[in-house]
Amino acid sequence: MFKEKVTSLLDKALEEKPSLFLIDFTVENNNTIRVVLDGDEGVDLQDCMDVSRAIEHNLDREEEDFSLEVTSAGAASPLELPRQYKKNIGRKLMVKIADEELEGNLTQATEDKITLEWKAREPKPVGKGKVTVQKKREIAFSDIHEAKVILKF
CATH class of the missing domain: 3.30.300 (GMP Synthetase; Chain A, domain 3)
Known part of the structure; x- marks a missing residue:
């Protein structure tokens, strides 16, 4: 009651x-x-x-x-609802999924998934050295174990 x-x-x-x-x-x-x-x-x-x-x-x-x-909800609290992701578009997130931890900029959030983008250094396809490439990954909310906004001071 x-x-x-x-x-x-x-x-x-x-x-x-x-x-x-x-x-x-x-x-x-x-x-x-x-x-x-x-x-x-x-x-x-x-x-x-x-x-x-x-x-x-x-x-x-x-x-x-x-x-x-x-x-x-504290600034360091994990994101829990799709509405929280939408308000953080453009910010950098740390996202834990099954077997890896990703850091990237949140570029899109829908009702069932998010899109992260980041730059990574990878070996050149031909020859020695590395090249910077733009990475992009869509992640379903059901696959996210934890996600937090990375705060910059």
Whole structure:
């Protein structure tokens, strides 16, 4: 009952802010509510406060005690949803698939796959030495074990 009410309040809060989307949501046995958000243009403190208030102000602590934590997906958090990939087009990603780890620029993201592009040094087809070649690979979401944005400082 409590979780259903919180879910309803969270859904309503997200409807009011269509650029935000849910990454993770849990209600533990001790009524600890955890909400992790992301957004098409990022998530700022005001967004977290608005969602938190939309939930907290509609629950009665006299009926049921709870704790509430609303956060944004961290910059180093793995990408989980296709919508997160779309907002990161043009950025460099590290993608782990079955037996390899790829680093490249995310150039495209659809509902079922991404496209990574990168430069690599390979031996010349004829003669000695190496040549720089442009590589491109499409990767289905189902093949991705983990993907993170590579941050530059």
